[in-house]
Amino acid sequence: MNLEEYRGVWVFIEQREGKLVDVGLELLGAGRALADKLEVDLCGVLLGSNVKDLAKDTFEYGADKVYVIDDPILEQYRTETYMKAVGDLVRKYKPEIFLYGATANGKDLASAVATEVMTGLTADTTLLDVNLEKRLFEASRPAFGGNIMATILCKKHRPQMATVRPKVMKKLDPQPGRVGEVIEESISLKEENLKTKVIEIVRSAKAAVNLEEAEIIVSAGKGIKDEKGFKMVEQLADVLNATVGASRDVVEMGLCGHDHQVGQTGATVTPKLYIAIGISGAVQHVVGMQNSEMIIAINNDPDATIFNVAHFGVVADAFEIVPLLTEEFKKALK
Ligand code: FAD
Numbered sequence: 001m002n003l004e005e006y007r008g009v010w011v012f013i014e015q016r017e018g019k020l021v022d023v024g025l026e027l028l029g030a031g032r033a034l035a036d037k038l039e040v041d042l043c044g045v046l047l048g049s050n051v052k053d054l055a056k057d058t059f060e061y062g063a064d065k066v067y068v069i070d071d072p073i074l075e076q077y078r079t080e081t082y083m084k085a086v087g088d089l090v091r092k093y094k095p096e097i098f099l100y101g102a103t104a105n106g107k108d109l110a111s112a113v114a115t116e117v118m119t120g121l122t123a124d125t126t127l128l129d130v131n132l133e134k135r136l137f138e139a140s141r142p143a144f145g146g147n148i149m150a151t152i153l154c155k156k157h158r159p160q161m162a163t164v165r166p167k168v169m170k171k172l173d174p175q176p177g178r179v180g181e182v183i184e185e186s187i188s189l190k191e192e193n194l195k196t197k198v199i200e201i202v203r204s205a206k207a208a209v210n211l212e213e214a215e216i217i218v219s220a221g222k223g224i225k226d227e228k229g230f231k232m233v234e235q236l237a238d239v240l241n242a243t244v245g246a247s248r249d250v251v252e253m254g255l256c257g258h259d260h261q262v263g264q265t266g267a268t269v270t271p272k273l274y275i276a277i278g279i280s281g282a283v284q285h286v287v288g289m290q291n292s293e294m295i296i297a298i299n300n301d302p303d304a305t306i307f308n309v310a311h312f313g314v315v316a317d318a319f320e321i322v323p324l325l326t327e328e329f330k331k332a333l334k
Helices: 022-038 052-060 080-094 104-116 225-239 249-252 320-332
Strands: 007-014 041-048 065-070 096-103 121-125 127-133 134-142 148-152 160-164 179-187 214-218 243-246 273-277 294-299 313-314
Touching: 007 022, 022 041, 022 052, 022 096, 022 127, 041 080, 041 243, 052 065, 052 160, 052 179, 065 080, 080 104, 080 179, 096 104, 104 121, 104 160, 134 160, 148 243, 214 225, 225 243, 225 273, 225 320, 243 249, 243 320, 294 320
Parallel strands: 007 041, 007 096, 041 065, 065 179, 096 160, 121 160, 214 243, 214 273, 273 294, 294 313
Antiparallel strands: 127 134, 134 148
């Protein structure tokens, strides 16, 4: 592999039902900094059906070029079609860095493309940089339960790829009227030759919990004890228009589903406000919420380790303070 042939920073621009998913725009912000450092173009990859018009938005958020494949075969995400489309683009245009949002589809696609073009992939990165001297992408992520940051290099293969969770990177301020180049490509697959078909899309009756994109999270720990305690946390969340999070112990107690779990084996969250109620602060929990903008912890044990990461701490019995807070917020937010 001649590494010198690979130039440019690419971002997978995810869209759902014709609307851009925020994480793609966030990655354009991060990608812009890398591209400027390397003095190369920042390019988006946009796939779907009737999606070409979305390209102009990506220019406003920093893209110089967008590779578009607009084809009915790409209407719904399928590993088979998207992997082929992206794989062909990579083989033809040879980018050196390729970023994807760590959404369900982004994670699936990135790992499929990594095998398709035989390169490496770093998952769930939180810090991106380049070593200019060696022209190497440095993708860093927490490792060993968040106790160290590991910087992962892909020295011998290209593109150097990474996934980044939503809300970890920041969008640039849009520059209205900023323009770029749209490069239209096609896909050579035929529907009748595909192994997978989307027969029907069944939406979950219950709105899925979207912790990763939540702005306020009120999280319950084992200190809330039982269903009554969990209800109390839900009521506070309700008043604040917040999403309910939970520690693993609370999920294991059967008080809520795993989709509420924050931490190493749950969601990694970065809300503006995270209120931890009756959570001790085990490293496996903290690794999933420590990057929240503001953390308020409520715990009746003054030595609870959650206070080490909290910006504000309340040493109190949750059963006394939480209903009071709910009442006060109700009045204030009326
Ligand atoms: P506890 O540790 O039991 O803490 C309860 C807290 O409530 C205590 O600090 C106590 O002082 C306080 N309290 C009690 N009564 C009150 C009251 N009346 N008012 C106020 N405070 C009160 N955990 C996760 O959360 N997420 C994960 O993704 C996760 N992944 C894991 C993966 C692995 C491989 C392993 C080994 C563990 C994982 N864990 C995870 C579990 C983790 O180690 C802890 O066991 C868990 O986070 C503890 O949950 P907790 O804080 O709710 O409970």
